Amino acid sequence: MTTTDPHTAPPVPTPPLPAEPGPASAAPSPPGADPAPAPAVPAPSAEPGSDAAGPGRASAELGPASVVPGSSAGPAVSGPGAEPSSGAAVLGPAPAVSGLSAEPGSGAAGLGPASPVRGPSAEPGSGAAGLGRAPAVPGPSVEAGLAPAVAGPVAGADGRRNLVAAVLCGVLGLVLVCGAGVAAWQDHRDAARPPSAEEQYRRAGTLWHETPVDVLFPPRLDTDGAGPGGADRAWTRIAVAPDADCPAALPADWQQALAGSGCTRVLRATYTDVTRSTLVTVGLVFTPAEAGAEAVSGLRDRLPMPSGLGFDAEQRAAWTVSVRSDAPVVVYAVSAFTDGRAVKRPLTAEEAMNPETEGAVARAGLGHAVRAVAGAVEKSLGARVAPPSPEPKR
Template structure:
């Protein structure tokens, strides 16, 4: 025994098969779904291929940032004078003057072994460094921009690791300074490091860091990360001298200028 298709009723009460229309609707829905997914994936793939948002042929922010080390003048990355309004202890204004710029280089011998190992997962395309002094030439601070070879997920993974494991607060992972002969930073070596900060960017293949110390070459037995040295109740010599503010304040402003340069570069036609 066999059964016919069940019938429904149209508006004029004429019977119609229910199963036939259901199959046609399902087929049409399936076609629309496939076409929709194809359009979405095609748009995303196209955006990945051009390295940007796909709008107006502009470069993506991430891609633009990675090329700045050879396309932007040094005076834009490390200005001769940096104003730090409210950057000092108690909100005092600071002014930093650039006294030396290191030749752009790779990362070999630029970091202590443990920090080099921690940064190794993102690679090293180029390292740019400059050293500044304050208005009184009492302090010296080296600020660096490490351009990595990593993609966005790689930078995010490193940033997460630094945050979760608090690697930016470990004194055995302090960046090295750049000491230039004939400047107030001539005696600024590994033993003279007093405070530091490290920032792993996720929207650019760049690590920003700064390390500060006294300009008279005195050694430091208890260096302190900038975040701790800037606490109101911090009592270490580095904190009392405001060296945490020196490192953090200068690094923040160099990073801010860097982001401004990235925005400008990403607006350029590809």
């Protein structure tokens, strides 16, 4: 049933106008006539993954719009908030669209805060109803200049792994430093600790190829008080023979005497005094250290007169032999006159040094000469066999 307002003029028939394309246009109603119900415009459906209503929430359907008395008649535009300038009046709140926020002044009621992702909205005065903010795009929200948030459990696990790795590296470094310190301390202790007699004996057996010739046979020997009557004597080295095999450097009787202990190498050098009247050949015979000190000590008083370097066997005048107990070495020395004279009866150093001994050999002091030169070379050798211990720091 239609109710006519008494204050309104009778309706005037108006020919129908052609319909304009678009869902929002409608033919105007004559004045005073009841407004025709506006077609319902369905609300935009929610995109998958957006902030629109999920399962179980239906979008509100739009009902017919009513015309406010006294306003200009026109079709009501349904949608999420028509703009005031669009020419359409809306009675009551606009239908709620799930997931869309209401624009200020649109007259539509939103269902909550706007989506965090901005979308295009209708500009005021455009004549079209804006759709508010666009639905949210699936995925994490990233603000400008901020990195995506990392899940707490993952970050905590990474932190624990990094802490464990750092602790292990620190412990390993500490172990390596301590190991190096202990090794250095042991080396220092072993170097400072004096070697045993057995170690010294073994090391002395290698001196013939590890020690410079000027150390074993110094170029000059000063023998204070070693001459006849306690006179000082000085000796100068004039010849050095290359290290040689025992058969090439020793006479046959020496080779036979050393058969039990063995022979490794022979070193020889010849000295002369400041008057150039006496020659003294000094030799070092190295025996195998494995034979032991007892085998070498048995050579005492059994070794015959050695051969000289630079003079013949008949020119030998005095000689001496010493078997060391701290090294597998036999030290010998033999003297001769520089003029090459032959000696009928060579003497040992003890015989030549006896005051009661007569003859040119004793008077020339050749016994003192061999004892002094052999003693000086033994002294140089002993310094290499047993180096002096360092003095303790005060």
